[in-house]
Amino acid sequence: MTTPDTDTLANALRVLAMDAVQRAGSGHPGMPMGMAEIAVALWHRHLRHNPANPDWANRDRFVLSNGHGSMLLYALLHLTGYDLSRDDLAAFRQLHSRTPGHPELGYTPGVETTTGPLGQGLANAVGLALAERLLAETFNRDGFPLVDHHTYAFVGDGCLMEGISHEAASLAGTLGLGKLIVLYDDNGISIDGEVEGWFTDDTAGRFAAYGWQVIEAVDGHDVAAVDAAIARAKADDRPTLIACRTLIGKGAPTKQGSHASHGAPLGDAEIRAAREALGWAHGPFMIPDDVAEAWSARDAGARDEAAWRALFARYAEAHPQAAAEFERRLAGALPEDFAAQAQRHLEAVAKRADRLATRQASQQAIQAFAAGLPELIGGSADLAGSNLTLWDQARPVGHRGGGNYLHYGVREFGMAAVMNGLCLHGGLRPFGGTFLMFSEYARNALRMAALMKINPIFVFTHDSIGLGEDGPTHQPVEQTATLRLMPNMDVWRPCDAVETQVAWRVALEHTDTPTSLILSRQALSAQPRDATQQAEIRRGGYVLARETGALDIVLIATGSEVELAVEARVRLADEDVQARVVSLPSTFTFDRQERDYRDAVLPPGVPRLAVEAGVTDYWRKYVGLDGDVVGLDSFGESGPADALYRHFGLTAEAVTARARRRLAPTRASQEVSA
Numbered sequence: 001m002t003t004p005d006t007d008t009l010a011n012a013l014r015v016l017a018m019d020a021v022q023r024a025g026s027g028h029p030g031m032p033m034g035m036a037e038i039a040v041a042l043w044h045r046h047l048r049h050n051p052a053n054p055d056w057a058n059r060d061r062f063v064l065s066n067g068h069g070s071m072l073l074y075a076l077l078h079l080t081g082y083d084l085s086r087d088d089l090a091a092f093r094q095l096h097s098r099t100p101g102h103p104e105l106g107y108t109p110g111v112e113t114t115t116g117p118l119g120q121g122l123a124n125a126v127g128l129a130l131a132e133r134l135l136a137e138t139f140n141r142d143g144f145p146l147v148d149h150h151t152y153a154f155v156g157d158g159c160l161m162e163g164i165s166h167e168a169a170s171l172a173g174t175l176g177l178g179k180l181i182v183l184y185d186d187n188g189i190s191i192d193g194e195v196e197g198w199f200t201d202d203t204a205g206r207f208a209a210y211g212w213q214v215i216e217a218v219d220g221h222d223v224a225a226v227d228a229a230i231a232r233a234k235a236d237d238r239p240t241l242i243a244c245r246t247l248i249g250k251g252a253p254t255k256q257g258s259h260a261s262h263g264a265p266l267g268d269a270e271i272r273a274a275r276e277a278l279g280w281a282h283g284p285f286m287i288p289d290d291v292a293e294a295w296s297a298r299d300a301g302a303r304d305e306a307a308w309r310a311l312f313a314r315y316a317e318a319h320p321q322a323a324a325e326f327e328r329r330l331a332g333a334l335p336e337d338f339a340a341q342a343q344r345h346l347e348a349v350a351k352r353a354d355r356l357a358t359r360q361a362s363q364q365a366i367q368a369f370a371a372g373l374p375e376l377i378g379g380s381a382d383l384a385g386s387n388l389t390l391w392d393q394a395r396p397v398g399h400r401g402g403g404n405y406l407h408y409g410v411r412e413f414g415m416a417a418v419m420n421g422l423c424l425h426g427g428l429r430p431f432g433g434t435f436l437m438f439s440e441y442a443r444n445a446l447r448m449a450a451l452m453k454i455n456p457i458f459v460f461t462h463d464s465i466g467l468g469e470d471g472p473t474h475q476p477v478e479q480t481a482t483l484r485l486m487p488n489m490d491v492w493r494p495c496d497a498v499e500t501q502v503a504w505r506v507a508l509e510h511t512d513t514p515t516s517l518i519l520s521r522q523a524l525s526a527q528p529r530d531a532t533q534q535a536e537i538r539r540g541g542y543v544l545a546r547e548t549g550a551l552d553i554v555l556i557a558t559g560s561e562v563e564l565a566v567e568a569r570v571r572l573a574d575e576d577v578q579a580r581v582v583s584l585p586s587t588f589t590f591d592r593q594e595r596d597y598r599d600a601v602l603p604p605g606v607p608r609l610a611v612e613a614g615v616t617d618y619w620r621k622y623v624g625l626d627g628d629v630v631g632l633d634s635f636g637e638s639g640p641a642d643a644l645y646r647h648f649g650l651t652a653e654a655v656t657a658r659a660r661r662r663l664a665p666t667r668a669s670q671e672v673s674a
Contacts, residue, residue, distance in 0.1 A: 006223040010036035017071035020092035030249040030261035031069030041226035050301030051081035065121025066156035079295035119162030125153035127421015129180035137402040167414030173211030178237040220244030361497035363388035365504040379406035379432040387433030416445035433459035449514040450488040464613040471638030481618035493518040495562035540589025545581035567652035
């Protein structure tokens with residue numbers, strides 16, 4: 001049996017891609033066909049991985065940022081020996097298949113991150129490479145390079161047009177992430193055609209200005225040239241961009257080099273012609289045995305992992321505590337005493353009754369938890385002193401230097417996507433802060449975290465018109481509601497330091513859910529609770545202040561508006577109206593409680609009034625069609641917070657009046673019945 005040449009290895013990728021797209025009736029054959037030789041150079045000559053164990057800790061990470069070309073990745077995974085069959089390839093883009101239209105974490109073994117929204121894969125790769133460096137600095141010892149791997153990413157023109165690519169690449173250069181290698185599919189084509197009409201950047205100059213090594217004008221169809229460029233990249237201590245000139249759809253006789261091959265099946269006639277042009281005599285999805293054997297990475301992967309495990313065994317003998325900590329962190333497990341420590345922190349906070357902004361309470365929680373969680377890596381998008389995400393032992397991550405705090409700069413989107421990469425790598429638990437208003441910049445990365453079911457913690461401060469004088473451009477109105485509408489996003493808006501402490505604990509305990517913490521700028525009153533109420537906070541909603549007689553109305557509130565509801569309850573009692581105050585800091589968590597508990601907190605049939613300094617529509621699901629909401633269905637204004645709350649009718653007096661109005665028809669009906 002002869003060893004297939006690199007052209008044959010590349011053509012195996014091409015035919016699998018065009019066959020799968022044709023079978024599906026949709027997809028993107030152009031990129032896989034154009035990047036086939038680049039993939040051969042990387043996956044056949046450099047990438048260290050073990051198809052039998054996709055989760056091997058010291059594997060190289062590979063990210064397909066131009067995720068529309070997913071069939072390239074699926075073909076590579078299939079050919080190198082992952083648990084991805086020919087039938088799986090034939091089910092490309094079908095419901096419940098293991099080969100969805102864009103790579104999705106958890107669907108396909110070997111997929112490191114969900115990609116598709118262009119540019120985010122590059123930012124995830126920055127996070128992955130940063131995680132490798134931070135863990136290496138923490139755990140490696142002389143003679144024991146326990147953490148030592150590269151992060152590779154494929155990107156296209158579309159990825160580099162997206163603004164997030166600027167944010168992420170700039171940060172990577174500043175941090176000196178020398179084990180990050182990006183291969184750019186420089187084919188000059190996007191969906192609309194030749195990009196010279198809308199993308200004429202000096203890409204090489206741009207990345208060089210970021211502090212990257214740039215290897216230009218590499219023939220992307222010359223495996224040896226790409227191989228040499230990757231070797232050169234691995235020898236440099238800067239992140240590297242390898243710009244590979246390619247022909248999109250290479251091998252399709254009439255469609256190569258054209259956007260016609262970008263995002264649609266080639267058609268049966270073109271595929272027949274391509275097979276003839278490539279000298280590929282085999283049927284759809286058929287790979288000859290010698291080609292399959294040449295592509296398989298199972299033996300090499302097993303050897304690489306076995307060598308690393310032998311290294312780890314020696315490491316564990318020499319450094320047993322570090323080895324145990326490494327395994328704990330890679331498993332995503334909290335320390336054994338976490339729950340007890342968290343309870344002690346909570347009890348200490350509960351003893352204090354000071355008036356405090358929840359952003360300050362959040363900083364106190366970070367300070368308390370960070371000492372026992374070395375995996376915490378904090379950060380902020382140029383707002384550390386406002387978000388209060390720093391703690392006493394925080395050390396900035398610098399250029400080729402360690403630390404546990406990232407100054408992301410004014411890069412909200414990049415921050416969130418890099419945090420996703422840190423999570424995806426394992427061994428670190430990132431949190432990052434910005435103003436709630438600027439969650440809008442980061443929104444798609446938040447969505448990707450929720451879609452992937454990973455667990456970064458997003459700290460959003462300055463949560464309402466309580467921001468004050470900065471005005472409506474900085475005052476969030478709809479943001480909390482829309483974050484709550486995001487599937488799998490747990491949103492906490494605590495009302496005081498105790499609820500904030502609980503919110504942080506729950507966020508840290510999450511394994512498959514991102515968390516958004518919505519925190520106030522202004523000081524809020526500490527609310528009195530007994531032990532039962534304190535324990536019930538973690539259920540997302542609970543009775544904070546109970547009626548003393550027959551219940552007339554339930555007041556539901558979160559965050560800074562809880563104290564308004566509490567004061568309104570006292571006012572209503574003076575009018576012989578029995579009100580209950582329900583604090584609902586996490587609707588996500590509350591909605592997952594058993595019905596009996598939810599009904600005990602929010603009794604069916606009892607009138608309800610919700611209070612929150614934001615849009616009102618979200619709360620209709622809790623108050624019902626006949627309920628009422630005190631909120632804000634307009635943008636804010638510039639002025640002191642107290643003045644704004646009065647101006648927009650967010651006061652205890654206003655809540656009392658609305659409750660009275662809500663009860664008026666009921667009282668009138670009762671009087672008629674009597």
